Amino acid sequence: LLAIDVTCLGRASHTAAARVTGVNAIVKAAKAILALDKDIDRFHPAVGKPVISINTIQAGVAHNVVPGECTFSIDRRLIPGETRESATAEIVQTLDDIAAADPGFRYTLAIDPLKDHIPANITDENSSLVQAIQHGIRAVTGHEPEYFVAWAGATDGRFYRQAGIDTVGYGPGGENAHGANEAVNIDELVTQAKVYVETVTRLLG
Template identity: 35%
Template sequence: MNTTSISVTELLAELVACPSVNPADRWPIEPPFGEARLAALLATRLRSWGAAVTVRDVLPGRPNLVARFDGINARRSIMLESHSDTVQAADMTIPPFTPTVRDGRLYGRGACDTKGPMAAMLLGIRKVLDEDGRMPVTVYFASACDEELGARGARSLIGPDFRPDLAVVGEPTDLAICHAHKGTLRWRIRTQGVAAHSSAPERGVNAIYQMNRVLQCIEAEMIPALRDRRHPLLGAATMSVGTITGGTQANVVPAECTIEVDRRLLPGESREALTAEARAKLDALAAATPAFTYALDATQYYEPLEMPTDGWAAQVVSAGCARALGAARFVTAPWASNAGVFATQGLPSLLFGPGSIQQAHTKDEFIEVRAVEQAVGVYAEIIRECGRTTSWPASA
């Protein structure tokens, strides 16, 4: 055993025991919130493995990490990326940050989304270093912050000074290659009324009644219209109202009501066009309804992903998968990820990872340790395939 060797269980437990809950807009950022401690832990380990590591704040106290392992072919590069944040752990029924192993599963917040895939990526890199001595092409391990609440880390990761040829994003895909997924667009819609004493409601404008018209428009017109917006792989676009708040107390006509809407978009749909479409609907409502005023803000956006399965990038990933697992399987997903962000920036990106999305964000999140071990071999073979392939695009 050399000094760098660590088992899948040990490494995954170390990552889960380092809480990195997305802090949203909290300040100051205190444990269990924030990605900085995990980035520091990763930086120490990766430097001890010989990587050149940069940790750079994207938001105050919230860094992205990039570790570079130089390859024999320095002109080609692959990035393995796993986001560093997790969702919150307040409602969990297991100790979120004291990892436990039971029946072959490791339990804890982030075990599945996405520290299991992250551990497998790190050990896949370690495997190539141990067995081959050197990387065939330059290999980057990257960890972006803020994936769960807007992907602001991923959006500032790729640039003129950092542009790998290919990205594999670690998310729980059940050891399949996800090549297409929906995007997400979120709006906050507010109706503005006029407050009045509830004993004389005719003197006010009830913002909750106004919002009721918006909700009816969404349910009766906007949602049914989505049935015809279909993608051959991803099915129909969807829309869902997630939250509503309004009013202050029973004896006041409410002056304000707010909802949050989640729209899952398809490859080819643009957020600007969708927002303009929603505004047009609400403008029509305003024209037909006395005293109706509203405000609509787009609050979050994740780009959709669509990569061809017969393209060179998918072929490199599937060849690596087939070598390690005996076969490669392509799937699609209704959820969004950093891969959509990278692909929109022109970086060919696919998703692969151990674990099931069914266990992500749950009260008793876990991952099968065996699946993480299998993924280690797949990431190692994807790296090796980068050395074998001759099909890099000329423009890369």
Template identity: 30%
Template sequence: MEERIIEAVEARREDFIRFFRELVQCKSYTKHEQEVAKKLIDGLKARGFDDVGVIERAPGRPNVVAYYRGVEDGPTCTFNGHLDVIPAQDESEWEHQPFDGDIEDGKLYGRGTVDMKSGTFSSFFAGIVLNDLQIPIRGNVMFTGVCDELICGKDGILYLLKEGYIKKTHPDDFGINCEPTNLCEMNVATKGVFRVDIVIIGKGAFNARPYLGISAIDKAAKLIEAIQELHEKISTDPNHVHPLIAPRSVQVAMIDGGEASNVVPDRCKLTVTRRLHPGETTEECMKDYQDIIDRLHEEDPEFQAEIHPWEGFRPPVEVDENAPVVDAVRRALKRVNGTELALTGSEGGTDASHVVAQTGIPMPVFGPGDHLLLGTIYEHVSLDDFIDAIKIYVLSVYYMMGIREAE
């Protein structure tokens, strides 16, 4: 069966590359994923993979979901990827135009090839191969291509979770998030991302008479210094060291204050971004911020501030390194190209964080594409890696769920 899987993918190599190129040519910016969703669905059905459709939170917000059904009861394997891509910035700077889908030296160039059309579509193409070969499995395989991931997933993964499309129904349920790990690493630990706005409240006045006002910007300077001190504290805390991910951090990422050059500013907003380790909570972060505000107010009664958390918190998560899916991918990777799987952590969040945190389904991150090219004008993916990813995903399903002839 391993040989049949590999041969089946190779037999469709040119067709898969052609289909992949067509999908890369779609300008699927966030909120504009309809074209790529339709092209994906039409292409899957044209290749005999019919169990596919769209789930929408609102019209025009497509989440493509496809299934390969097993012949016996068993767990569900959920593949996860997203359809939206980040803006291409100044297209004149690109040697290969971001949506031309140029192929050169075995690489396909374009916006979204790394983040993350290569991973998303290689998983769906794995569904085509499973369907072609009619591989008997226990359980079902679910393929998801969601919208909205780049702006925290309210219409995408969070909706699928909220409505129960993705949920744990079997003790052995598992998944793979297909974000880029260069097809050699697996992220089993991921930092959380928690953002808040802290609004400093002052008192406006004509700035020729500043003594009649309270400058919110001057007060914000004290808060910025305190946030920097908090960063030094949490990033060097010997009791919070993780073997796979960098130290925790907190940073003032944006500042918005003042309305005119001749007015004492009555408000100043700081956007603060916190990167958490597995095991930390938003409540702990909020307490840190409130403690700072309380201390500054005690030192200066004119200091007043309010905290407003952002929606879309990505929780920090960790997957057991000994989870069966980890070994299945390791075995498949070794079989396909002889590479040893390295277990690593991720600095940025993915939709897998929501799945793991809300359902308990182990969903490590493993996919084609060099994450260092993400968002650059040189974004591209090796077509060999794209094809290998399809093989690895099918083999991983077979190793986890396949019914062998001997049985």
């Protein structure tokens, strides 16, 4: 996970002077957002594609003032093989390409050191923990589990992996994560509990 704030710079003015002295920072930011908000053509067999999303935007002080600044936040989810530096360089290249075509496009970029930068990481398929939970899934559900992470979210498991402790994220499915009426399926919750029992039994056996 990589969190970046981009501030596009304009020139504040009264609305009456919007086409004379004003440079609307929201309009400049719109160019950047549309250029950045795209599918990334890269793939990892166990994790899938990286993701980029623009999730917050702040600008303007009044309805009759052309905004001189517009800041938006980027949430960039990395896959193994990518680094903070390589992902940041791609974002900077996109912004610099806009600046080359539009001399009025100016921006600053900030990576907040207090925000949660997480290097992409994954537990090896041959790990005893992975093997045990795969056994548990087979025993309880009769299905062959896939070694694939189809979700670019983050869990506290990253801290354990970074400390050299194997970790697997496995739990019930549901609906509307981080949205209205977020929920898990009760039947799947019961199934997952049984899988956990099988997994722990195998690890301790």
